[in-house]
Amino acid sequence: MNDVAAAGVYQSFIGLEVHIHLLTKTKVFCGCRSAFGDEPNTNVCPVCLGYPGVLPSLNLEAMRMGCMVAKALNCRIPEKTWFERKQYFYPDMTKNYQISQFASPLGQEGCVDMEGRVSGGAGGELIKRKVRIRECHLEEDAGKMIHTGTVSLLDYNRAGVSLLEIVTEPDMENGEEAELFIQQLRRIVRYLGVCDGNMEEGSLRADANVSVNSRGKGLGRKVEIKNLNSSRFVRLALNHEITRQTGLLAEGKTVVQETRLWNENRDQTEPMRTKENAQDYRYFPEPDLPVFSPGGAFLKSVEDALVELPLHRTRRLAAEYALEEEQADMICEEKACADYFEAAAGAAPRSAVPRVVNWLLQDVRRIMGRDGIALGDIGTIRLTPARLASLAAAAEKGGVSGKNARETLEAVMLEDRDPLDIIREKGWERISDPGEIARAVGAVRAAEEAAFGEAKAAGAEGNAKRLRTLTAYLVGKVLAATGGRADPKIAGEQIAAAIENM
Numbered sequence: 001m002n003d004v005a006a007a008g009v010y011q012s013f014i015g016l017e018v019h020i021h022l023l024t025k026t027k028v029f030c031g032c033r034s035a036f037g038d039e040p041n042t043n044v045c046p047v048c049l050g051y052p053g054v055l056p057s058l059n060l061e062a063m064r065m066g067c068m069v070a071k072a073l074n075c076r077i078p079e080k081t082w083f084e085r086k087q088y089f090y091p092d093m094t095k096n097y098q099i100s101q102f103a104s105p106l107g108q109e110g111c112v113d114m115e116g117r118v119s120g121g122a123g124g125e126l127i128k129r130k131v132r133i134r135e136c137h138l139e140e141d142a143g144k145m146i147h148t149g150t151v152s153l154l155d156y157n158r159a160g161v162s163l164l165e166i167v168t169e170p171d172m173e174n175g176e177e178a179e180l181f182i183q184q185l186r187r188i189v190r191y192l193g194v195c196d197g198n199m200e201e202g203s204l205r206a207d208a209n210v211s212v213n214s215r216g217k218g219l220g221r222k223v224e225i226k227n228l229n230s231s232r233f234v235r236l237a238l239n240h241e242i243t244r245q246t247g248l249l250a251e252g253k254t255v256v257q258e259t260r261l262w263n264e265n266r267d268q269t270e271p272m273r274t275k276e277n278a279q280d281y282r283y284f285p286e287p288d289l290p291v292f293s294p295g296g297a298f299l300k301s302v303e304d305a306l307v308e309l310p311l312h313r314t315r316r317l318a319a320e321y322a323l324e325e326e327q328a329d330m331i332c333e334e335k336a337c338a339d340y341f342e343a344a345a346g347a348a349p350r351s352a353v354p355r356v357v358n359w360l361l362q363d364v365r366r367i368m369g370r371d372g373i374a375l376g377d378i379g380t381i382r383l384t385p386a387r388l389a390s391l392a393a394a395a396e397k398g399g400v401s402g403k404n405a406r407e408t409l410e411a412v413m414l415e416d417r418d419p420l421d422i423i424r425e426k427g428w429e430r431i432s433d434p435g436e437i438a439r440a441v442g443a444v445r446a447a448e449e450a451a452f453g454e455a456k457a458a459g460a461e462g463n464a465k466r467l468r469t470l471t472a473y474l475v476g477k478v479l480a481a482t483g484g485r486a487d488p489k490i491a492g493e494q495i496a497a498a499i500e501n502m
């Protein structure tokens with residue numbers, strides 16, 4: 001059966017479990033520093049190492065950030081939320097249990113609108129879908145195991161780091177949708193400033209659950225795929241797995257419920273282990289942490305920290321500034337870039353906005369790329385939004401040529417000075433004041449008596465070609481006298497009038 005026929009007979013379901021490291025300064029239940037890449041086992045204490053008798057205490061900042069994400073995903077925050085112990089043995093977790101949330105997670109029953117395209121996906125088609133969020137829960141991360149040859153090394157710096165797990169309902173159908181979900185979630189948490197979204201460093205990790213069943217028969221037997229450290233791998237692994245499961249069903253076989261790993265070298269999923277059920281974890285309420293009731297002041301601090309979300313902002317800016325879909329998307333890729341754009345576009349006259357858009361997406365981004373400045377740091381560049389706006393306005397009014405304006409962009413980045421000063425200094429500023437040009441014309445008139453006389457004679461004889469040549473010569477003199485700044489059109493008109501009136 002080919003893929004198209006299979007898609008008609010079978011239906012696929014995907015649910016994601018996304019873990020994000022919250023950007024709290026300290027860990028979730030102790031005061032240890034929460035940082036990536038420090039010397040192994042330097043950010044540890046009796047609490048996160050699970051010594052007997054120590055007491056965890058909740059990091060309120062982690063709870064607040066978790067609730068921000070929950071709100072952004074339209075979840076309900078319950079009146080009471082608490083923690084459970086999830087029991088299992090693994091050397092990366094010294095307590096033999098993980099403090100997590102089970103019965104009343106901090107965010108419940110949300111949903112998120114997805115809209116966009118994934119490059120590299122099936123033809124870059126526009127995807128629109130609503131994905132329900134089952135829950136968001138706060139937990140502690142485990143340590144890190146590094147296997148080298150015959151020894152395994154343990155680094156507990158990551159043990160106890162604030163982790164928020166976001167669990168979706170199985171509402172997605174293919175790898176492209178799952179990739180888009182992760183990309184959009186990544187943008188949201190970065191906009192909120194609660195996670196850096198770095199998948200290679202493991203700040204955002206996704207496990208993907210997928211099943212296939214005969215169409216109309218509901219969910220199938222699910223397989224969980226782990227080890228997905230890029231959104232592209234999520235897409236590839238899921239599409240591979242859907243094809244594999246569909247093939248099994250088409251042959252009359254059943255899918256084994258198991259955990260599989262994505263093998264990025266072979267482009268395929270491979271079995272890892274059969275999975276525990278919830279009962280196996282023997283969840284029970286964490287006795288050392290009190291129930292948390294998010295009160296009015298706490299909820300207000302969550303509300304106050306929220307920002308306009310990326311999808312909303314993309315749509316709004318597209319409508320407000322008549323942007324193309326791709327332009328709006330690029331501008332809103334990072335909050336800092338959208339902020340920069342809005343500040344520049346807001347300071348520029350309406351007619352100069354297209355110029356702001358083009359310069360930002362082409363010249364400014366190119367210069368930043370060349371100089372190794374990240375898009376997230378666009379707010380710190382010397383070419384401030386106000387400077388970009390004033391330059392765009394000057395170019396729009398014809399105060400400087402387009403070519404010189406682009407050179408000015410570079411000069412501002414290099415010299416950290418006002419673009420209009422640079423234009424003036426370089427002699428790129430156009431003089432369009434008729435009085436000022438008239439003074440230059442007067443000076444040329446005095447110095448070029450002979451040329452004026454010849455031009456007058458050429459005009460009288462009806463020698464248009466000779467008249468044009470002489471006029472151009474005289475305009476050239478005016479431009480030279482003004483350092484190339486006089487508006488050539490006005491200068492030409494004045495020279496013509498001066499010849500006429502001789």
Ligand code: ADP
Pocket residue numbers: 013014015016017167168169170171209210211219220221222275277278
């Ligand atoms: P588990 O108990 O194995 O952790 P859950 O029911 O908690 O499973 O679901 C975990 C994730 O798997 C959720 O994102 C959910 O949407 C997804 N999921 C659950 N059942 C299926 C299924 N049959 N097919 C696809 N995804 C599923």
Ligand code: ZN
Pocket residue numbers: 027030031032043044045046047048049160
């Ligand atoms: Zn600690």
Ligand code: MG
Pocket residue numbers: none
């Ligand atoms: Mg589960």
